[in-house]
């Protein structure tokens with residue numbers, strides 16, 4: 001990959017995970033500049049990663065890839081600030097849930113190329129799931145640049161932009177669903193009389209083992225679940241309770257709600 005300079009504009013939790021992932025995968029600190037709204041946050045990032053912290057306009061000037069890491073609600077103000085520095089030879093990469101490439105194109109001068117990315121926090125450890133879509137002014141080459149940038153952070157997939165709200169619901173927010181499940185299982189272990197630390201270790205390693213098996217065996221989850229479920233055994237008893245309590249229906253509703261919220265955010269930002 002040619003030497004690019006990346007600006008993280010608004011370096012909160014998600015942009016920090018991307019920043020850490022890039023540094024882990026061989027990008028050098030001098031290829032990265034970051035911005036923060038609060039000076040204390042900037043100082044923290046400089047100390048933790050050895051990166052240069054500058055203002056938004058200077059970052060937009062210095063870098064050729066501009067990663068938009070602010071909340072969707074803060075994006076318009078940020079674009080207003082950096083707009084004059086964004087020319088067609090810059091690549092704008094949005095991490096924002098809900099916001100379309102059109103939202104950015106409408107607020108940037110000329111034909112600024114925009115790539116919409118939905119990644120997730122496991123980028124921090126090289127296990128992200130990142131979905132990438134090119135906006136109207138982005139070339140295939142620019143899409144490939146964004147893809148190369150995110151590949152070392154985990155897995156990547158190209159999707160048509162209209163699918164990005166569904167992606168956001170599934171893999172963008174996805175880590176939170178698994179963490180909730182783990183949290184609830186640990187509490188259940190405590191209810192059954194296990195010390196919390198023991199319950200924590202049992203659940204976390206079971207989650208890791210199950211996830212690695214899912215990925216590496218290539219087996220369908222139904223087959224893996226059936227292998228655990230003995231006739232008249234303990235697992236069948238537990239699964240019946242999960243079905244009785246509507247776990248599948250809850251997931252369907254939850255993901256629809258997340259997808260709809262992404263679309264709603266975009267609508268709110270247009271007003």
Ligand SMILES: NC(=O)C1=CN([C@@H]2O[C@H](COP(=O)(O)OP(=O)(O)OC[C@H]3O[C@@H](n4cnc5c(N)ncnc54)[C@H](OP(=O)(O)O)[C@@H]3O)[C@@H](O)[C@H]2O)C=CC1
Nearest residue numbers: 010011012013014036037069070071072074095096097172
């Ligand atoms: N968290 C996640 O798992 C995921 C998040 N995303 C997307 O990533 C984006 C960021 O989310 P997240 O990291 O969770 O949110 P955070 O609030 O942690 O990060 C946003 C950061 O931007 C800073 N900021 C806001 N305005 C400016 C500005 N004008 N100049 C410089 N910095 C600014 C904020 O500063 P301050 O600290 O002062 O508020 C904050 O540090 C969102 O658009 C979200 O949709 C996408 C996928 C997953």
Ligand SMILES: O=C(O)[C@@H]1CCC=N1
Nearest residue numbers: 096097168172173174
């Ligand atoms: O909750 C959110 O809106 C962001 C987007 C996906 C994950 N976190």
